[in-house]
Amino acid sequence: MKKHGYGIGSMWYGIGSTAATNPSGAFVDFLDDGTAIVLSGCAEIGQGSTTVLAQIAAETLGVDLEDVAVITADTGVTPDAGPSSASRQTYISGNAVRLAAEKAREQVVAKAAELLDLDPVDIRLRHGQVWYEAEPTGRTIKDIIAQCRGEGILTLGHGSFNPVTTNLDPATGQGTPYATYAFATQIAEVDVDTETGIVEVKKIVAAHDVGTAVNPQNVEGQIEGGCSMGIGYALLEEVAVKDGKIQNPGLSSYLIPTALDMPEIFPVIVEATEPSGPYGAKGVGEPALVPTAAAIANAVADALGIRLYDLPLTPERVVAEIKALDSLKPE
Amino acid sequence: MDLFQLEMKVNGEAVSVPVNPGLRLLDVLRDVLHLSGTKEGCGEGECGACSVIIDGELVDSCLVLAPQAHNREIITIEGISADGELDTLQSAFLEAGAVQCGYCTPGMILAAKVLLSKNPKPGRQDIARGIAGNLCRCTGYAKIIKAVELAAAGLQQKEGEAGV
Amino acid sequence: MSETSIVGKTVLRVDGPAKVRGESRYGADIDIPGALFLKVLRSEVPHGLVKRIDAAEALKIPGVVRVFTHADVPGENSYGIIVKDQPALTDKVRFRGDALALVAAETDVAAKRALEVIKVEIEELPPLYDVWAAMDEKAPEIHAKGNILTVSRVKKGDVDAALETAAVVVSRRYTTQRVEHCYIETEAGVAYMDDDTLVIKAGTQNPHYDRRDVSRVLGLPINRVRIVQSATGGGFGGKLDISVQCFLGLAALKLGRPVRIVYDRRESIIATGKRHPFFVEYTSAATKEGKLLAVKAKIVGDTGAYASYGPATLNRAAVHATGPYEVLNVDIKALCVYTNNPFSGAMRGFGTPQMAFVAESQMDLLAQALQLSPLEIRRRNVLRPGSLTATGQRLDKSVGIGATLEAAWEKACQVMPGLGGEAR
Numbered sequence: 001m002k003k004h005g006y007g008i009g010s011m012w013y014g015i016g017s018t019a020a021t022n023p024s025g026a027f028v029d030f031l032d033d034g035t036a037i038v039l040s041g042c043a044e045i046g047q048g049s050t051t052v053l054a055q056i057a058a059e060t061l062g063v064d065l066e067d068v069a070v071i072t073a074d075t076g077v078t079p080d081a082g083p084s085s086a087s088r089q090t091y092i093s094g095n096a097v098r099l100a101a102e103k104a105r106e107q108v109v110a111k112a113a114e115l116l117d118l119d120p121v122d123i124r125l126r127h128g129q130v131w132y133e134a135e136p137t138g139r140t141i142k143d144i145i146a147q148c149r150g151e152g153i154l155t156l157g158h159g160s161f162n163p164v165t166t167n168l169d170p171a172t173g174q175g176t177p178y179a180t181y182a183f184a185t186q187i188a189e190v191d192v193d194t195e196t197g198i199v200e201v202k203k204i205v206a207a208h209d210v211g212t213a214v215n216p217q218n219v220e221g222q223i224e225g226g227c228s229m230g231i232g233y234a235l236l237e238e239v240a241v242k243d244g245k246i247q248n249p250g251l252s253s254y255l256i257p258t259a260l261d262m263p264e265i266f267p268v269i270v271e272a273t274e275p276s277g278p279y280g281a282k283g284v285g286e287p288a289l290v291p292t293a294a295a296i297a298n299a300v301a302d303a304l305g306i307r308l309y310d311l312p313l314t315p316e317r318v319v320a321e322i323k324a325l326d327s328l329k330p331e
Numbered sequence: 332m333d334l335f336q337l338e339m340k341v342n343g344e345a346v347s348v349p350v351n352p353g354l355r356l357l358d359v360l361r362d363v364l365h366l367s368g369t370k371e372g373c374g375e376g377e378c379g380a381c382s383v384i385i386d387g388e389l390v391d392s393c394l395v396l397a398p399q400a401h402n403r404e405i406i407t408i409e410g411i412s413a414d415g416e417l418d419t420l421q422s423a424f425l426e427a428g429a430v431q432c433g434y435c436t437p438g439m440i441l442a443a444k445v446l447l448s449k450n451p452k453p454g455r456q457d458i459a460r461g462i463a464g465n466l467c468r469c470t471g472y473a474k475i476i477k478a479v480e481l482a483a484a485g486l487q488q489k490e491g492e493a494g495v
Numbered sequence: 496m497s498e499t500s501i502v503g504k505t506v507l508r509v510d511g512p513a514k515v516r517g518e519s520r521y522g523a524d525i526d527i528p529g530a531l532f533l534k535v536l537r538s539e540v541p542h543g544l545v546k547r548i549d550a551a552e553a554l555k556i557p558g559v560v561r562v563f564t565h566a567d568v569p570g571e572n573s574y575g576i577i578v579k580d581q582p583a584l585t586d587k588v589r590f591r592g593d594a595l596a597l598v599a600a601e602t603d604v605a606a607k608r609a610l611e612v613i614k615v616e617i618e619e620l621p622p623l624y625d626v627w628a629a630m631d632e633k634a635p636e637i638h639a640k641g642n643i644l645t646v647s648r649v650k651k652g653d654v655d656a657a658l659e660t661a662a663v664v665v666s667r668r669y670t671t672q673r674v675e676h677c678y679i680e681t682e683a684g685v686a687y688m689d690d691d692t693l694v695i696k697a698g699t700q701n702p703h704y705d706r707r708d709v710s711r712v713l714g715l716p717i718n719r720v721r722i723v724q725s726a727t728g729g730g731f732g733g734k735l736d737i738s739v740q741c742f743l744g745l746a747a748l749k750l751g752r753p754v755r756i757v758y759d760r761r762e763s764i765i766a767t768g769k770r771h772p773f774f775v776e777y778t779s780a781a782t783k784e785g786k787l788l789a790v791k792a793k794i795v796g797d798t799g800a801y802a803s804y805g806p807a808t809l810n811r812a813a814v815h816a817t818g819p820y821e822v823l824n825v826d827i828k829a830l831c832v833y834t835n836n837p838f839s840g841a842m843r844g845f846g847t848p849q850m851a852f853v854a855e856s857q858m859d860l861l862a863q864a865l866q867l868s869p870l871e872i873r874r875r876n877v878l879r880p881g882s883l884t885a886t887g888q889r890l891d892k893s894v895g896i897g898a899t900l901e902a903a904w905e906k907a908c909q910v911m912p913g914l915g916g917e918a919r
Contacts, residue, residue: 073722225469259460294854
């Protein structure tokens with residue numbers, strides 16, 4: 001018989017290393033033709049950080065995305081951005097890049113204000129053009145940089161950002177471990193086959209507060225990928241170790257979800273903007289996975305009326321729990 | 332050990348190279364022909380990162396010995412963008428956000444290519460089946476499936492235009 | 496927030512075109528003519544002292560250039576992001592997979608054959624596979640400072656008093672399993688000398704950390720080591736640790752020749768970190784209105800042979816143990832424990848997926864006991880602006896948990912017709 005259930009999993013996740021300094025640095029070089037190079041130690045591992053940093057730099061400099069090149073993760077060239085971990089790169093390296101870009105931008109703005117005889121606070125840079133409030137001035141960023149070069153001024157910026165945290169009291173853990181937190185709630189719908197014990201995840205709704213979503217499609221991609229990893233964690237995956245030896249060191253014995261194991265996922269982006277984040281952004285990389293197994297476990301409990309306390313919820317475990325309960329029931 | 336004179340067509344070009352007959356096609360492509368777009372993920376035919384197209388079929392090149400590729404026609408990821416222009420599937424993968432770390436991407440695109448060659452109008456479940464032999468740890472497959480849908484629609488449209 | 500034109504918009508990935516063309520160069524794709532192949536001899540024994548490594552036979556194999564052991568490590572033979580407890584090449588084995596020797600050869604085949612004929616003499620020590628046995632005072636020590644690596648505590652209020660006044664108290668034990676990151680790209684890279692600078696190109700999540708520990712292990716000034724991240728095929732925390740970097744650096748430095756290494760899947764799974772298995776005892780208590788009164792938990796994490804990110808994982812688990820809820824009385828203790836199992840480190844979430852499973856199960860159990868819906872009990876407890884966290888941090892801005900709860904519920908009511916809307 002197939003039983004149907006729903007479960008909620010909620011989570012919070014502190015952005016950045018726990019109660020530890022974890023700064024990031026960046027350099028921005030605004031070049032003669034109005035294009036820019038960003039240097040950041042941030043390692044792109046597929047999460048999309050290079051694109052996010054390019055967006056933040058382009059937004060801040062007032063140029064198009066195509067006019068920004070990001071050079072990353074080369075210790076001979078780029079400043080330390082810390083690890084691509086703790087869902088920290090958008091918030092921390094994003095801020096470092098924003099600060100570096102602001103410094104480079106300030107020089108262009110100051111020169112433009114001087115040339116146009118305007119107050120720098122009224123100058124805007126957009127799509128490579130210099131604007132006076134809401135009106136184009138007819139001058140381009142390239143013109144202004146040429147003027148800077150003529151006067152021997154390089155339009156460079158550097159930035160570094162370290163989130164505001166405190167140590168935790170060793171006895172009580174009291175303190176401020178993170179500057180900001182991401183939040184999420186996922187709801188899973190499952191079918192459980194009471195004969196085979198097989199749990200099939202039918203749908204997952206995943207609502208994530210990421211602060212400003214710098215690149216919404218990329219945020220969805222993180223959420224969908226996290227749900228997939230969470231399904232594996234809840235139902236399939238276990239490194240079997242016997243006497244310290246891994247019994248399944250290959251992909252024929254260690255199984256992860258395939259396209260056929262995936263339910264429909266409904267990502268919902270919630271934007272509780274973070275004032276200290278770059279354009280209000282926080283992070284999403286890990287939160288995407290964190291509540292998935294919890295939601296599935298609660299859905300299985302809802303379906304069966306039996307709760308399992310050990311992950312993963314393998315068919316063997318599910319069947320064993322059903323049998324154990326049945327054996328307690330009077331005839 | 333005697334070398335084997337391997338003759339095959341790779342991405343439309345005739346290739347003739349002497350190879351150790353114990354080499355896998357994957358090694359020939361990567362180490363001899365320097366086509367490193369074909370990746371190794373598991374070496375046992377489970378992950379599909381090494382997928383190539385042989386005579387129109389999707390094959391794990393880690394499971395093929397060099398002599399088995401003799402006189403066959405091989406297509407790798409390097410061979411699907413004509414004159415440097417992206418293939419419809421490659422563009423669709425970009426547009427749909429189907430690429431994250433990118434390591435499964437070449438194999439995934441080739442799996443989708445074979446699928447669409449056999450079934451130009453696949454449903455979601457057909458697509459999931461078509462890429463089920465290719466593992467991705469980043470995307471949860473949702474945007475990959477979306478990309479294949481986009482490409483299928485794009486190809487249909489192209490075909491329609493060509494028919495007019 | 497002012498209007499933005501690029502931030503907040505979906506744009507195509509800047510690294511996308513190279514990836515769909517198959518042109519991105521991952522660690523195994525970097526071709527340096529003449530590069531030597533490296534292979535690592537790993538221990539089959541879980542715990543023991545290395546008495547002798549005899550590579551004489553291996554060196555007779557044509558193409559084998561050099562076999563390195565712990566005696567060849569020029570600097571401090573220990574690395575680790577938090578605790579420097581892991582040797583590059585070891586003289587004490589702590590798990591089945593510890594690196595004993597490194598072979599450099601002209602061909603992959605010669606390097607593999609060399610591994611088969613290197614003789615290693617190990618004086619075995621009793622192994623510890625169980626965290627509880629490892630915590631026993633009389634247990635043999637895996638590392639010099641004992642088997643309990645760290646203890647994290649989060650305490651506030653008066654949990655015992657709260658438990659007495661609570662309308663409902665739920666106590667359960669939970670376990671979670673060891674998991675593999677399973678990025679599709681295994682660890683790989685190359686290294687070479689560029690004048691007097693050692694250059695290492697490899698997949699990584701933290702090039703600047705790699706540089707610090709490579710320079711430490713090789714005894715080089717930090718500015719003589721250059722780490723260039725190659726395209727990296729996923730990480731999920733598993734590529735935060737040193738894997739191939741010290742091997743590449745040692746061989747390139749000592750031999751003055753370019754070198755390359757690629758882990759096959761088996762080595763990738765055996766030799767690198769895992770998600771921590773957790774053992775959790777958890778008690779939560781609520782008022783009859785469903786307001787959380789107290790959370791008490793003991794969390795034990797099996798970090799295996801090396802610390803890796805273990806202390807950070809257990810610390811984060813402790814800090815997040817309550818879930819995203821306001822709780823006045825909290826008593827959490829989290830222990831990070833060495834065993835002779837494969838080592839555990841960072842994996843997406845750092846202990847919080849484990850604790851979410853536990854804390855969210857508890858929330859549903861409380862709801863059940865109080866005849867509240869799972870949605871309702873969460874509504875009554877989520878952190879809000881002005882809430883204090885378990886560590887006493889006041890949250891003022893960007894506290895979106897309640898919003899995600901409502902948004903998820905609203906969407907679920909649309910797409911899950913069986914959910915039954917507010918009636919549940």
